[in-house]
Amino acid sequence: MGEDLPVEFRESLRKHTNLRTLRFNSKFSLTEDILSSFKCLRVLWLQIKTGEVPSSIGKLKRLRYLRIESDSVTTVPNSITKLQSLESLVLLCRKITLLPGEIWKLQKLEHIGLREDTVLTYMPSGLSHLTSIRTLRIFFVGKGIGCKLNELNGLIHLKGLLRIFNLENVSSVRDCVEANLKGKHNLETLHLEWNDEGVNRVKIDFDVLGNLEPHRNLKVLGIKGYTDNRFPRWMMDPLLPNLVVIILKQCRNCQNLPALGQLPSLKDVHLEELDALQFIEGGSVVRRQREWFPSLEKIYLIANPYLESWVKEEEEEVSLHSVVLLSVRNCPKLSTMPILPSLEELTIEKCSEKLMLSLLKMHNLEDDMDGLTSLCTLEIQEIPNLVSIPKGLQNATALKEFIIFDCESLLHAFPEGILLPTTLEKLWIVKCDSLMSWPNGLGNLTSLVDLGITCSRNLQSLPEEMRHLTALKILMIGGWDGVEPLKDLEKYDLSIFLPCDFPRVTRKTATIGFLRWKQEHVRRHLCICCPPGPSGDLNDQYHSSETAAFGEASLLGWFKLNFVGSSKEVCMGSRRVAGFGGTISNSDGPVIKPYAGSAGEVPSVDSEVLALWNGLKLLSTLPSSPVWIVGHSELVVKWRTIGH
Structure with missing residues (x-):
């Protein structure tokens, strides 16, 4: 248990026993x-x-809403079932192993909330008595214990999302029939998950899924861990006219997919780890172009090792007219895709060069110049045989973001004689060690705001054209052993300068401008402060005796980044090892993204730099918002100009 409340705090609480709402967050x-x-x-x-939930919680007879958040709580006291007025029970406790056995007594309960990563493995028996339940996002099928799947029958008002886990524990197909998912017309999202335990359960999986047909109002369907190579009839026929998203994951024996192209409302297709799948559509499919995937907008193909093409047999090329996003990752045999004339965002990672060339090529008709005119974002990663970007990219006149990462054979980031689109706002060319030249027309990118580059063994200096990048605000560079190539950075009006390979960057390199925030920029967008360092800390020479703060901020609507790094002696002082970490939280307090890692054998100040760098990378994935950054190293915080 945690520490008891201080006496003065206890007395203060006793004066407010008429409270109707209480949020308690304390050590x-x-x-x-x-x-x-x-x-x-x-x-x-x-x-x-720390500790568990007090059993006296059962005395709060008027309680209607109960929310418990904890990383220590493992059980909820049975006394909670005395709360006859309770309508919402939210248990965000990852380590919880049991729900109250008599939870069925809470007849007014409408909402049960659980964490998706809870270690809970089954639901208590009697759940079917909770006929007022509207929200039950997670349901666990127990292995010979607890609530059976058929107890969902009584929950006729279920709405929104339902995730059913541990379907491998279903012992009777009759339980699936009696669950009556087809009768739950308010369900919008259904996820069905089997654990991949390597057991032979193909036949029962087919029967289980066949009897879990949802209502035709369903909008999102996810299936994970299903072992049969077929799908039941309710998926093969267009019986889900309102389905918007389908996710099939780790269905490792799947050879034939449902007739997805006939689903009129389908917008997102996500296929991941389908080890036996070769074609999205197998055999001849009679279709009219505008009726085939009429609403499809987003395609995600991830880790499908034997996927070869979208269509098995096709005499002429087909188009998916409404697709705006395609993400293909780790599909090494995939070589062709339908024509995507409206494509706006394309990501290709760990795939064949042939696939990339087919996606970026011109259409068959030589006078058709509209193939890539809608493309705004292009990301290419880890394509080992790629030598040059196809010339067809010259037609990407709307391109704003272009990222090439870890393409070891790439010689030319853009075809010779072809200029980069002047619309570019973000350009990254990283870990392409064979690169022979910088892209043509780099100096013409007057809209470029974000540039990330690493020098190859053939390029050990920044391109001269960089001086013309008048809009550049963020520069991430790396690949040099020294600092000579960086000596002219002072002339750029940068908001941020980040070395992008920190384990190799020296402290001297970083001081050139690691965080060179202009003061007027800081007042609008950033507040950085450095609390005093603890006495005796190994890094005390880098700490300030006063708080270092730049700009003033009202924290409402801000993100807050706390970062810290440190190193210590090991092996009886023969070497030092360092680590780093931090948290990103909302202005109102809750942590939304923690992070941590090893920094290797570097001094404390270098680990602080690495902590800040990783925090900024996480921040870049969040919605745009002002940021308050707090660290313990004044030196890191104040790295703004050369020689500081």
Whole structure:
């Protein structure tokens, strides 16, 4: 258990026993007597650092909403079933192993919320008695224990999302029939998941899935771990006219997909780890172009090792007219795709050069110049045999983001004689060690804001054309052993300069401008502060005795990044090892992204730099918002100009 509440805090709470809403977040524990004294509570939100939930919670008879967040709580006391007015029970406790066995007594309960990563393995029996339930996002099928799948029958008001886990534990197909998913017309999202345990259960999987047909109102369907090579009739026929998203993952024996092209509302297709799949559509399919995948917008193909093409037999090329996003990752045998005339975002990773060439080529008709005119984002990663980008990319007149990463054979980032599109706002060419020349027309990119480059063994200096990049604000560079190529960076009006290979970058390199934030830019967008360092810390020479803060910020609507790095002696002082970490939180407190890692054998200040760098990378994945950054190294915070 955590520490008991201080006396003065206890006395203060006793003066407010008429509270109707209480959110408790403290390192101290709420004692049994204190908690039970809040007889009027309607809403209780507990964030428990250590220990379990006090059993006296069952005395809060008027409680309607209960939310418990904890990384320590493993059980919820059975006394909770005395809360006859409870309507919402939210248990965000990852380590929870049991729900109250008599939860069925909570007849007014409408919402049960659980964490998706909970270690819970089954639901308590009697769930079917909770006929008022509207929200039950997670349901676990127990292995010979707890609630059976057929108890979903009584939950006729279920709506929104339902995820059913551990379907390998279903012992009777009759339970699936009695679950009556087809009768739950308010369900919009259904995920069905089997654990991949390597057992031979093909026949029962087919029967289980065949009897879990949802209502035709369903919008999102996800299936994971299914072992049969066929899908049941309700998926093969267009019986889901409102389906918008389908996700098939780890269906390792799947050879034939449902007739997805006939689903009129389908917008997103996600196929991942389908080890036996060769074609999205196998055999001849009679179709009219505008009726085949009429609404499809996004395609995700991930880790399908034997996938060869979209269509098995086709005499002429076909088009998917409405597709705007295609992401293909780790599909080494995939060589062709339908024509995608409206494509806006393309990602290709660990695939064949042939696939990339087919996607970026011109259409068959020589006078057709519209093939890539809608493309805004192109990301190419780890294509080992790629030597040059196809000339067809010259037609990408709307291209704004162009990223090439880890293409070891790439000699030319853009075809000779072809200029980069002047619309580019972001250009990254990283870890392409054979690169012979910088892209043509780099100096014409007057809209370029974000540039990331690493020098190859053939290029050890920045291109002269960089001086014309008048809009450049973010520069990430690396690949040099020294600092000579960086000596002219002072002339650029950069907001951020980040070395992109920190383990190799020296402290001197970083001081050239690691975070060179202009003061007027800081006031609008950033607040950085450095609290005093603890006495005796190995890094005290880098800490300030006063807080270093740049700009003033009202924190409402901001993100907050806390970063820290440190190193220590090991092997009796023969070497030092360092680590780093941090958190990103909302302005109102909750942590939304923690991170940590090893920094290798570097000094403390270098690990602080690495901590900040990784935090900034995470921030770049979040919606645009002002940022408050807090660290413990004044030197890192104040790296703004050469020689600082």
